[in-house]
Each structure stands twice: as structure tokens, then as C-alpha cells.
Amino acid sequence: MNVHATALAKAHRFDEPTLAFAGDVIDDLSQHPKRLSPKYFYDAAGSELFEQITLLPEYYPTRTELSILRDRGSAISADIPKGAALVEFGAGATTKVRLLLSECAFGAYVPVDISGDFLKAQADALRKDFPSLDVYPVAADFTAPFALPDAVKAMPKVGFFPGSTLGNFEPHEACSFLRSARDILGQGAQMVIGVDLEKDERVLYHAYNDKAGVTARFNLNVLHRINRELDGNFDVSAFTHRAIYNRDRHRIEMHLISRKTQTVRVLGRGFSFRAGESIHTESSYKYSLERFVALARGSGWTPRESWTDEAKMFSVHALVASD
């Protein structure tokens, strides 16, 4: 955070997470081109909108990954030792982890997420349905190093990172995340990871430009959040959602485009927009199987096996920590 942002944020007596949000927003809107980090999509309203996205007919990733986990569950879990600790990076809907938990006899489940509220809801729901499973939630930013609970230290570890959340990281961030996960989980660990695949560009386009406009509302919600939490005055109706496939960089890019020349204030600071100017809010990288396997190898993991659906829309990979 720059000095100016720190001073502004401190003057507003923000808590730690809001202070970080304030600093990032001020820094990111000061860049050319402007940007905002996708991690700020997920306040309560944004998380609810994302759950709606996962049910859209055009948004294939969630249901396709679920079908792979369901159909190939026994092969995916074949090498997982009994009594292992399952460490999930990020907490959300519990549908996917339930498939793994019912496939193998895990000794413990460790969901890791920055949002304590989400974690609590997730842990409570799972304790009810898996009464003999020990659940140890960890409230932490899983993109940075964190300590595993003492109770699971001696157990074999299996990481779980579904949903192609890895695709929202820049390639160098994806590499650092995988390396850090390897360090946290330790020698002999395994990892089950879901990764979205490159495909017909029209399918990708429609997945991020759905007819019902839910993805547009999800994208625009970050401006409502800035208005509410950072005393912003974005006229949300003066911005429009745009998602395009950038073929050269293998990624869907989401942008918020200013409909007119305007100045917006956030924490008392002005940001000018030209008509048509963009705020880049998210990249969603799409991998080929080869490019993902190369990324995993270069980040401390040895790929054991990969599975896809028949149409090769999505992939799930089992990785083993390299020595």
C-alpha cells in the first residue's frame, strides 16, 4: 500500500481487511490501465451471485467438474491413504468436497479461507453429515504461507483446489501458489486440482456473457462494494460489463467499461475516466493439458494422472509432491 493510501485508510479507522481493500483499490485505480483484483468480488452479495453463475446453462465449469469428480471419484482417490488430512484451499459450496469425503476415509478436513463466516457455515454443514470427521477450519489467505493445525501435522496430506480458481491467478502467481501449497502440505503430499481447458471461443464467450446478465451483475457488484465500504460514489449504471477471450494469452478477460467521461471519488480521492475506458477486473486463464502439466512440474509437483469429461471441457489432476 502506498503512503497516501495508508494515511487515508487509517484516518477512516478501518479494520485490517478493509484497510487492505482500501489500499489495493486506490493503488489499482491509479494504474494505467486501471484494474481491480478479482478477490474483491466475493462479499456476501458477490458470493451469492457467484453461486448463481455456477447454475447458469452457459457456465459449464462447475457442473462439468462435478461430473468428473462423480464419475472418476474412485480412480481419483485410488492412491489416497486412509486417515489422510484433506486440506481445501478456499471455502465455498461443499458439494465437491463431499464427493471426495464420501469416496475415501479421511482422518480430518481442513478448509482454509480468508472469510471466517464462510468457513464456519461450511464446517457446521459438514460436521452434521460426516459426524466422525474432525474438521479444523483455518482462517487465512491461502495464497500466502500459513500453518496447518497441530492435530493434522502427523497425518498424510491431500490438498484440494477445485473450480479452476488457479485460472484466476497470473501464470507466475499460479506457480507461486503451487510451490507454496507444496511447502505447506510437505513431503509425500498429494493434490487434487480442477483446471478449466481451452475450447471453442464461442463457448467461452457465452460462459462469461450469459443471457440472464448474472455475470454482468457479479462484475458490477465490486463497484457497489467500493461505494459501501470505501465511501465511493461510483454511478454503477455508468459502467458496463465486458468479457472477451484474449487468444494470445489464453484467457477470458473481464472489464468494466465507463459509458462516459466522468470522475469518481473513493475515500476522498478523484479518479477520472474517459468514455470507453476500462477497469480490468478479472482474468480467467484456460489451460491445455500439456501447459498445465508443465506448470505443475515446474512448481514442485509430479502429475500422477489427469481426467477430463468426454468433450474435454474441464480437467481434474492428481499430483504428487516432487522430492
Ligand code: AVI
Ligand atoms: C472462480 N473463478 C474460477 C470463476 C472463473 O470462471 O474464472 C469466476 C468467474 N468469473 C466470471 N464468472 C465466473
